Amino acid sequence: MDLNILIAGEAGQGLKTIETILGKTLFRMGFQIYTTRDYMSRIRGGHNFVKIRIGKGDITGPAEEIDVLLALNEEAISQHKQDLKEDGIIVLDGQIAREDIYQLINIPARKIANEVNSKALNTVFVGAVLKVLNLKIAEALKVIKEHFTDKKLQEDNMILLKEGFKKADGKFSLPKIEDNDEQLFIDGNSAVALGALAAGVKFFSAYPMSPSTGIMNYLAAKQKEQGIVVEQAEDEIAAINMTLGASYAGVRAMTATSGGGLALMAESVGLAGITETPLVIVDVQRPGPATGLPTRTEQGDLLFSINIAQGEFPLMVISPRDSEDAFYQTFRAFNLADKYQLPVILLSDQFLADSTTNINHYNLNSLKIETSLITDGESVKYEDYKRYQITEDGISPRAYPGQLSGEVVLVDSDEHDENGDIVESASARSNMVDKRMKKLVRIKQELKEPVFFGQEDINYLIIGWGSTYGPILEARKLLMEDGYKIGYLSFTDLWPLPEKRVKKIITPDIKVVVVENNATGQFAQLLKGQLGITSDYRMLKYNGRPFSGREIYQRMKEEVII
Amino acid sequence: MSKEDIYYSNQETAWCPGCGNFPLRKALAGALNELGLLPPQVAIFTGIGQAAKMLHYIRVNGFNGLHGRSIPPAIGSRIVNPTLKVLVESGDGCTYGEGGNHFLHNIRRNPDITHLVHNNQIYGLTKGQASPTTGEGMTTKIQTEGINSEPLNPIKLALSLGASFVARGFVGEEDHLRELIKSAIKHRGYALLDILQPCVSFNKVNTYQWYKQRVYKLADNYDDSDYNKALKKANEWGEQIPIGIFYRKEKKIFRDRFSQLDDRPLVEKEINPLGVKPFLLDFK
Numbered sequence: 145m146d147l148n149i150l151i152a153g154e155a156g157q158g159l160k161t162i163e164t165i166l167g168k169t170l171f172r173m174g175f176q177i178y179t180t181r182d183y184m185s186r187i188r189g190g191h192n193f194v195k196i197r198i199g200k201g202d203i204t205g206p207a208e209e210i211d212v213l214l215a216l217n218e219e220a221i222s223q224h225k226q227d228l229k230e231d232g233i234i235v236l237d238g239q240i241a242r243e244d245i246y247q248l249i250n251i252p253a254r255k256i257a258n259e260v261n262s263k264a265l266n267t268v269f270v271g272a273v274l275k276v277l278n279l280k281i282a283e284a285l286k287v288i289k290e291h292f293t294d295k296k297l298q299e300d301n302m303i304l305l306k307e308g309f310k311k312a313d314g315k316f317s318l319p320k321i322e323d324n325d326e327q328l329f330i331d332g333n334s335a336v337a338l339g340a341l342a343a344g345v346k347f348f349s350a351y352p353m354s355p356s357t358g359i360m361n362y363l364a365a366k367q368k369e370q371g372i373v374v375e376q377a378e379d380e381i382a383a384i385n386m387t388l389g390a391s392y393a394g395v396r397a398m399t400a401t402s403g404g405g406l407a408l409m410a411e412s413v414g415l416a417g418i419t420e421t422p423l424v425i426v427d428v429q430r431p432g433p434a435t436g437l438p439t440r441t442e443q444g445d446l447l448f449s450i451n452i453a454q455g456e457f458p459l460m461v462i463s464p465r466d467s468e469d470a471f472y473q474t475f476r477a478f479n480l481a482d483k484y485q486l487p488v489i490l491l492s493d494q495f496l497a498d499s500t501t502n503i504n505h506y507n508l509n510s511l512k513i514e515t516s517l518i519t520d521g522e523s524v525k526y527e528d529y530k531r532y533q534i535t536e537d538g539i540s541p542r543a544y545p546g547q548l549s550g551e552v553v554l555v556d557s558d559e560h561d562e563n564g565d566i567v568e569s570a571s572a573r574s575n576m577v578d579k580r581m582k583k584l585v586r587i588k589q590e591l592k593e594p595v596f597f598g599q600e601d602i603n604y605l606i607i608g609w610g611s612t613y614g615p616i617l618e619a620r621k622l623l624m625e626d627g628y629k630i631g632y633l634s635f636t637d638l639w640p641l642p643e644k645r646v647k648k649i650i651t652p653d654i655k656v657v658v659v660e661n662n663a664t665g666q667f668a669q670l671l672k673g674q675l676g677i678t679s680d681y682r683m684l685k686y687n688g689r690p691f692s693g694r695e696i697y698q699r700m701k702e703e704v705i706i
Numbered sequence: 707m708s709k710e711d712i713y714y715s716n717q718e719t720a721w722c723p724g725c726g727n728f729p730l731r732k733a734l735a736g737a738l739n740e741l742g743l744l745p746p747q748v749a750i751f752t753g754i755g756q757a758a759k760m761l762h763y764i765r766v767n768g769f770n771g772l773h774g775r776s777i778p779p780a781i782g783s784r785i786v787n788p789t790l791k792v793l794v795e796s797g798d799g800c801t802y803g804e805g806g807n808h809f810l811h812n813i814r815r816n817p818d819i820t821h822l823v824h825n826n827q828i829y830g831l832t833k834g835q836a837s838p839t840t841g842e843g844m845t846t847k848i849q850t851e852g853i854n855s856e857p858l859n860p861i862k863l864a865l866s867l868g869a870s871f872v873a874r875g876f877v878g879e880e881d882h883l884r885e886l887i888k889s890a891i892k893h894r895g896y897a898l899l900d901i902l903q904p905c906v907s908f909n910k911v912n913t914y915q916w917y918k919q920r921v922y923k924l925a926d927n928y929d930d931s932d933y934n935k936a937l938k939k940a941n942e943w944g945e946q947i948p949i950g951i952f953y954r955k956e957k958k959i960f961r962d963r964f965s966q967l968d969d970r971p972l973v974e975k976e977i978n979p980l981g982v983k984p985f986l987l988d989f990k
Contacts, residue, residue: 172990328989338985344977347786366985368966371975373785378811382778385771389751389782392769393790394973397782415772475979506986511979544973545749545767545783546790552745554761556770557754564770565717565762 145319148207149196149273152224153216156188158266162214163194165291166270167500169284170198171329174321178614180206180690181498185354185438191219198277200319202621203501204466204614205693211316212276214269221246233315235272249276249312256307261300271308278314281305326505332496332611333358335467335503336426339474340398341366342511345424347390347397349375349383351405354438355494356428359400380405384412384425391421392555394517394544396478400426403445404434406452406489413487414453419555420532420540420580422481424474429493431688440688441494443610443661447669449489450639456577458484458584461639463491463610465595468503470496473636479514480590484583485542491638493661495690496611518543530562531555534575538582584640591642596649598631604704605649607679608659609635609667611690616659618693623700635667641674650677657704659683659696680704710739715765721756726903729877730824731764737887738766748791751780753800755831757824760795774804777812780819785961787971791891792818798825802838802858813867813896817960820890820897823860826905827912834908844911861952862940864898865933871897872936873951876921877904878914882949889951895959902949917947924950931955 151162160181167179178197184190197207210227213220215236228234228246238250251272257265267288274281285302292298330338337359340348350360364374373390377383380401387397401409406427416423427449431442449461460480464470470492477488518526518541526541529551533540540562545553554564559576561567567576597620598605604623608616613634623630631654633646650656658668658679665682672678681704685691713735721727738748748766752758754773761768767790769779776796784792801809801823812821829835835846836853839860843852864872871893875883883901890897902921904914928950929935936953961967 328986330989334989338982341985342979342982344979346972346975347782349782367964370981371966371968372972373964373967375781375785377778378807381775382808382811385775385778386782388771389769389779389784390786391782392779393783393787393971395786396977411772412775415775419769419771508980508983513977513979544787546746546787546971549746550744552765552767554768554770556762556768557772558770564768565715566720566759566770 145200146203146207147198147211147277147316147318148209149198149212149214150193150210150224150227151196151214151216152191152193152220154189154219155184155186155192157216159192159194159216162266162270163196165267165284165287166273167196168287168329169274170196171324171502172283172287173279174324175199175318176201176203176502177329177500178203178206179500180495182689183439191223193220193224198318200322204617206615206690208692208694212273214273233276235269235276235312251308251311253308256311257304260303261297264297264301264304267301267304268308271305272312275309275312276315278317281309324502327502328505329500329502330467331358331498331500332464332467332470332492333428333498334362335470336400336474336490336492337362339471340424340478341370342471342508343475343478344396344513345398345478346372346395347387348373348399349377349386350400351377351380351383353402353405355430355497356400356402356405356426358497359426359428380408381412384409384423387423388412388416388419388421391423392544394547396422396482398424398426400428402428402430403432403436406445406449410452413459413489414455414457415557416487417453417457417459417580418455418557418559420485421555422485423487424477424481424490425487426490426492428497429491431686437688439494441661441690442686442688443493443612443666444686445491446638446662446666449491452489457580458486458587459639460486460488460587461491462488463636463638464496465610465613465634465636466496466503467499467501469636471506475511480587482515482517484539484587485516486583491610493611495661516542518547520547523548526551529553531564532560532562532576532579534562534579537586538579588640591640592637593642593645594633594635596631596633596645599629602629602631602654604628604655604657605631605633606657606659607633607635607646607667607671609638612659612661615691615693615696619696619700622693622697628705638667638670641670643675646671646677647675655680655704657681657683657700659691661691662686710735712745713738713764713766715763717762719763720759722907724906725756726826726877726905727756727760727824729880730883730901730903731760733877733880733884734822734887735764736884737891740884741888741891743791748793749783750793750795751776751783752794753796753805755797755800757795757797758800774800775808776800777805777808777821781812781815781817781960784817784819785964787973788961788969789971792820793891794819794821796823797837798823798827798839799829799837802860810867813864813869815960816870816896816957818894818896820893821899822887822890823898823900824903825860825900826903826909828905828909830905830908841911859940859943860898860900862937865936865940865953869898870895870955870957871951872953873898874900874902874949876902876917876949878918879921879923879949882923886951893954895957902947920945920947921949922946924948924952
């Protein structure tokens, strides 16, 4: 079962509210839901849409074909009619007159809403859509009660939901509902924020930048309850440097931004590198360069991230594959940053950040905090403390200022000796570079190999990284249904690059296809440069929109499997 | 009470002989000593430049960061650890040029930090280019026909932005400077102390001699709570240059605005991943 609702209109028409209420209602009713957002960089006007895909257990990405088009204006129809299925339905306000072949369900939403509360117009449509899907409204009424804090608004919305429901006709029948009590319905940004909270983030600072701002919003909403600090910085440089200061003072700290902001932070990522200050930096990628497409998606910052800042220093780059993974990877990023005293960049993107879907309940009991900070009990051992003490594995005992009585903690952006004091001698420089780079030996043992789907006798191996996970998974399923033998490797650790599994799987008779949301095949370049693996085909997309599973499936058949 | 020399590291300095940074260091060590602050209780944050090297020549906790970026990490450290005495030290280029944006917004935040600006009105480490405070008309290798912009007046700027403690010192008046540093550290809030400090190698105009002829101390009966008077005094520059505390006012500090924080450093707060359990309900 697979049904796709597309809600389209202009910015300011309240698409997000429909998405939230409808999405949550359908989730709670026991369906597998995948919502994606496509919006313009403006406050009002323009053309925006939200997709809500409904399925049963196996929905892992967006779909292109539309079953129900909820059109909030004329443009919604002209923009999307070509994607409407043959038996698709357009739900619209009766005041928008149309004469064409589509099945129309006219709901006099404005008229109905004006009699009750014109601000709650969209709820009429939510009721109508529920009727079109032949569902009940009890759960939606509960969601409305939770969503609106104002009593009057609650009641008005409930009345309008019922009215909308009454005015529509039932057209689709959905399968029996599953029990999804053990699931969460969460977007990528919230998952990252929640992972940070679980990891014990105590300080977060950022400059608002789409599409990363949701992370700051969620953390800010929880800061009082958690007793932590969220500060909006004057610019991205201040944001990352504030977090570095907090981390120096011993707490776990994070910043989040998008490409342009990361570019501003670049020098400071190097500062984290040479001062060996743990830091988690989230880059929610959007198409660049410069301002690019501020509200769209791309995987264009990979090579920039791994080469960020002048000079050489160890850092890690990790790209979560979905909202479930984003939580655990964020948690893990804090542990890695802390243990190895280095910056960790989490590469998310707008597609992941703004998509909401069902995931398995997070297993909090499995989470373990790992750190390299000296415990207060150990502090007596450190007389004549050296922040950059040369050790066998390159990891020095880390203390925070004021922790050791009689000792001070000195960190330095200049090349330094074990104390943290400036040195310019050739040997001291080499020793310190070696010390920092030595950490990679242990880090390599901690790398997460890519997840592999497939058997031994595959003809094609699709390789992807980060958020393309869901769409590629769906494409593979469709190709397998057609009888093709397809394997799929999904990478999340990108730098350093894990090499064992990919080298083991690739044999000369397997065709390798690298699927990426960018124009130059950045990961394919990395595979070639780091591991000597040549891809037979690079399937790229860089129009600012995410892949759908069917799209990859079709392109595989048209461009690869000829 | 500790002795002054516990604050001196045994590092050989990279400062020129006769540099104004030497008396400044002495005044700073003296101030820390007289306030009874031990090295582990103090953290100094620096940017880049000769002034920023201070923390290698003075033994307290130190974060030597990037050019112009000394203030943000200081704020980050201070807000998560209220028990730490936090100072920022950097030059006129680092603070008023590269770090100008942080300077502005730091005043708005009013964090409890002391900001010592080594103001020698020149870029020393890069060998003599104009800084934001260099006098108009001075020629350099870059500003060959004389500096074409008006110098920035840090005292007036800080006052106009609402800074809660604004002062100027001079390294040629060491006892006075030590007292100013003490007052700045004792002030609860953001304290700007702009310190006139000759660059003996590259600033041939604003020499010890030049300052000594002009600098005078604000009178004992000067009322540092009078904002309009402070603004008027801030305009004095040229034949007469006042030093001392121009303005002082108790205000809410940055940390007071976070009602969720108490007096304990956040590092002492235990981390428990299970603590997020209630938040999962947001996604049900």
